[in-house]
Amino acid sequence: MNDNLWNDLTATFRDLLDNDSLTLTEATTAKDVEGWDSITHVLIIVAVEKKFRVKFTAGEIQQLQNVGELAALIRSKQASSPSGGG
Amino acid sequence: MGLDSAIYLLFLGFVAVVHTWIPGRWRVTALLGASLIFYAASSINYLILLLGLCSFNYGAVSYLSRILDQRRRTCIFAGAVMANLTALIAFKYAGAFIGEGLARFGWHGQGTEVIPWVIPLGLSYFTLQMLACVTDAYRRTWKLDQGFTQFVLFGLFFPQISSGPIPRAERLLPQLASGGCPTAEDRLAGLRLIAYGLFKKYVVANRLNEYVSIIFTVPSGIGTLPALLACGFNALQLYADFSGYVDIAIGSARLLGIRLNPNFDRPLSSTSVTELWRRWHMTLSFWLRDYLYMPLLIRIRIFGKLGVVLTLVITFAICGIWHAATWTYLLFGISQGLAMSVEFLTKSWRAKRLKRLPKRLVAWAGNIYTLGFFALAQVLFRAANLSQARGIYSRMFHLQMSGMFTASPEGKPYFLALDCAAIGVGIGVAFFYHRTSDRPTSTPWFVLLCALSILFFGHLGSAHFIYAAF
Numbered sequence: 084m085n086d087n088l089w090n091d092l093t094a095t096f097r098d099l100l101d102n103d104s105l106t107l108t109e110a111t112t113a114k115d116v117e118g119w120d121s122i123t124h125v126l127i128i129v130a131v132e133k134k135f136r137v138k139f140t141a142g143e144i145q146q147l148q149n150v151g152e153l154a155a156l157i158r159s160k161q162a163s164s165p166s167g168g169g
Numbered sequence: 170m171g172l173d174s175a176i177y178l179l180f181l182g183f184v185a186v187v188h189t190w191i192p193g194r195w196r197v198t199a200l201l202g203a204s205l206i207f208y209a210a211s212s213i214n215y216l217i218l219l220l221g222l223c224s225f226n227y228g229a230v231s232y233l234s235r236i237l238d239q240r241r242r243t244c245i246f247a248g249a250v251m252a253n254l255t256a257l258i259a260f261k262y263a264g265a266f267i268g269e270g271l272a273r274f275g276w277h278g279q280g281t282e283v284i285p286w287v288i289p290l291g292l293s294y295f296t297l298q299m300l301a302c303v304t305d306a307y308r309r310t311w312k313l314d315q316g317f318t319q320f321v322l323f324g325l326f327f328p329q330i331s332s333g334p335i336p337r338a339e340r341l342l343p344q345l346a347s348g349g350c351p352t353a354e355d356r357l358a359g360l361r362l363i364a365y366g367l368f369k370k371y372v373v374a375n376r377l378n379e380y381v382s383i384i385f386t387v388p389s390g391i392g393t394l395p396a397l398l399a400c401g402f403n404a405l406q407l408y409a410d411f412s413g414y415v416d417i418a419i420g421s422a423r424l425l426g427i428r429l430n431p432n433f434d435r436p437l438s439s440t441s442v443t444e445l446w447r448r449w450h451m452t453l454s455f456w457l458r459d460y461l462y463m464p465l466l467i468r469i470r471i472f473g474k475l476g477v478v479l480t481l482v483i484t485f486a487i488c489g490i491w492h493a494a495t496w497t498y499l500l501f502g503i504s505q506g507l508a509m510s511v512e513f514l515t516k517s518w519r520a521k522r523l524k525r526l527p528k529r530l531v532a533w534a535g536n537i538y539t540l541g542f543f544a545l546a547q548v549l550f551r552a553a554n555l556s557q558a559r560g561i562y563s564r565m566f567h568l569q570m571s572g573m574f575t576a577s578p579e580g581k582p583y584f585l586a587l588d589c590a591a592i593g594v595g596i597g598v599a600f601f602y603h604r605t606s607d608r609p610t611s612t613p614w615f616v617l618l619c620a621l622s623i624l625f626f627g628h629l630g631s632a633h634f635i636y637a638a639f
Contacts, residue, residue, distance in 0.1 A: 101517065121458055122477050122513060125466045129473065141467045145308060 088135075092154060095130050099123060109151025137161060170210045171633055172331065172417045173370050178363075180207070186357075186425050188349065196348025200425065201324055207327035208290065215289035222256055223324040225249070226299045227317055233306035234313045246307040250300060256333030257296040261288050262494050293491060294637050297456050298324065302338045304460055311339045319346040328421035331635040332414055334432040335452040344427050351426030357609040362420025364619040365602055369413030369595070370634070371627035376591035377406040380630065383563065385551060396564035401589065403551050404544035407635060408437065409595065411450070413638040414634040442508040442542060457484055477513055482506035492550075492639045497558055500551040508542060594626050 089107070097105045100118050113119040119127075128144055131137075131153065137160035147153055170177045184203045191199055206214045229249035236242055236531050257432040305311035313320070329335075351359070382397035384391055391399075422429045430452050439445035446454045466480040482503060489502020523531050545562075552558035597619060605611040623629075 101520070121463055121466075125463070125470050125477070126473075128467070129470050141464060143306070144467050145463070 087097055088154060088157060091134060092131070092150070092157070096127060096150075099127050099130055107150050109149065109154070111150040128143065131157065135161065137164070170207060170400055170415060172328075172421070173367060173634065180364075181421050181424065186495045188271045189351070193348055193350065195323060196350075197318060197346065198344065200326070200348065201318060202323060204325040204327040204330070208325055208330060211290040212287070214294075217297060218256070218260070218289060219325060220321065221290075222253070222295070222299065223321045224317075226302060226324070227313075227320045228433060230302055230313045230320075233303065236566070242307060246303060251301040253296050253299050253303070257292060260292055266494075273421060275606065291332065294333045294335055295324060295330065297335050297453070297460075301335070301460060313338075313342075315342050315346045326422070328418045328425075328427075329429055331364060332411075332418070332634065332639065333452055334415060334418065334430045335456055336430060340430065341427070343487060349426035351424060354609055355423050355426050357612040359420045359422075359424030359610050361602070361606075361615055362416045362423060364420075364616040365598070366413040366416030366418075366420060368598055368619040368622055368627075369409040369416065371623045371629060373591055373595040373596075374406050374410035374413055375628035376626065377588055378407070380585070380588050381406055385553075385557060391549055391564050393565060396561055398585070400548055400561065400565060402546050404540070404547040404594065407547055407550065408433075410635045414636060438536065438542065439539050440532050441512050442505060442539055443512050445539055445543060446505065446509070453488070461487065474514065479508040481510050481513070485509070496555050497549045498554050501546055502548070502556075504546045546587075591626055596620055 093105065093107050096107060096116075097103055100116060100123065102116075102118070105116065113124060123142075128139065132139060135157050137157055139160070143156060147156065156167065170180065180203075184199070188196060188199055205216065208219065212425040213362075226249065229245055232245050233242055233638050236245075302311075306313060315323075319342060323336070324346060325340060326336075326341070381403045383398050384395055412433045419429045419431070432450060432452050434448040434451060436445055439448055462480055462484040466476060467485065467487070469476040469479065472479065483506070485502040485506030486499060487502070489498040489500070492498045492501075548561050549558050552561065599616060601615065605615060
């Protein structure tokens with residue numbers, strides 16, 4: 084687990100969901116977090132793309148099942164980008 | 170064959186008895202036979218159309234579940250989507266326009282009466298069901314493991330073919346493939362739901378319809394209060410009518426050991442329009458979310474909040490047009506999208522401002538706003554055209570204290586007491602239903618209560634289910 088990535092991801096979620104005490108695990112899904120609806124989901128994706136300087140495809144976003152898969156996708160995108168991501 | 174008709178109840182009873190007695194391996198065939206008979210009773214020609222569409226979609230879904238080449242998969246997916254939409258547009262929208270055009274040019278068919286264009290039973294729901302199937306197979310979130318017979322049964326399953334609930338293949342197909350094996354609990358729950366649905370239809374919806382239809386068809390002379398009452402009654406009628414239909418549909422399937430998706434989750438308790446659409450016509454809302462709203466929003470996410478607003482308005486405009494291609498449905502859909510956009514844009518602002526107020530007070534205020542807005546929007550849903558909707562709105566907001574107890578300008582007496590009694594009995598029966606929902610042994614008493622209520626308060630008119638028109 085990349086601690087920096089996880090901390091940044093948690094900070095992004097806390098900011099978007101307006102919940103300073105939110106704790107994420109790899110298995111966390113939208114059903115586990117109050118206020119994480121379909122609109123917030125897309126806004127989280129936009130914020131994550133901006134924060135980590137990555138770009139997801141529509142198919143990749145629709146396949147995501149939990150926060151762990153999102154973190155894995157960010158890592159794979161950063162690894163495959165020439166600059167190594169942000 | 171309407172789900173509230175005596176002939177349907179006899180048909181269902183016969184199917185349930187046969188389904189129970191025959192060996193398990195024949196149950197799929199029996200359910201398919203019953204579904205074909207049910208549809209053929211509506212139209213044999215359109216049955217052929219739906220069988221053709223089922224075959225086409227079965228081929229597309231089988232191919233998508235088997236083939237790995239992404240380019241070919243995309244071509245098949247695009248072709249299947251186009252074919253389903255073309256059938257819907259040709260038979261629902263173009264057919265209606267052509268029928269109207271012929272009538273305008275004086276083609277009245279045989280005799281003097283205009284023959285209205287008949288939309289294939291359940292085509293709108295069937296199309297959404299098939300589009301979901303094809304999309305899930307394309308996205309690889311679901312794989313077809315069943316044969317052609319099971320797939321056709323999934324497409325035409327008689328309790329849900331008329332007006333939903335819109336099923337998802339991953340949940341319904343495996344159940345149908347097993348043929349259904351009802352337990353005693355399933356049968357009791359099914360009977361309860363059917364009785365409750367008939368009660369909602371005959372006692373609440375049909376009774377309220379009398380008052381509402383008079384107000385909506387009378388062009389002038391109605392005071393403010395009757396117009397406001399008709400607006401509220403109309404929303405209640407639609408809820409009782411549609412949820413009544415859904416109860417009968419879900420109850421019929423449950424009687425055969427099949428569980429359909431719920432379509433309502435106490436929508437009248439919603440505290441925002443956004444929440445209401447998560448509780449009202451849930452299978453349509455979730456379909457729109459998964460197959461239209463989310464894909465669109467993901468593609469235009471770069472626009473941020475503006476993208477959310479655009480997506481909400483476009484999605485609900487399409488939702489409105491899905492009901493029928495009229496200005497009233499389009500405006501109804503846009504009004505819902507705009508209300509949700511305002512709620513989204515003011516979410517943080519409201520949360521900060523309302524934090525200090527008691528939660529219960531905020532919930533009540535939210536509930537009043539939601540129901541008020543929804544009832545006002547339902548005028549558009551009910552009105553035959555924009556001019557009629559404008560007439561009702563103008564009477565609601567043009568203070569004129571007359572016509573409280575007489576609903577027509579001719580002074581034909583109409584006693585509101587009967588409608589109020591229907592609502593009162595409705596609340597009582599709903600209370601009994603929810604209090605005893607975990608006690609299957611109370612089913613005979615509940616069925617008796619519904620039967621007596623229908624006998625004494627019911628309006629056994631010939632009004633069809635409102636959603637059967639879509």
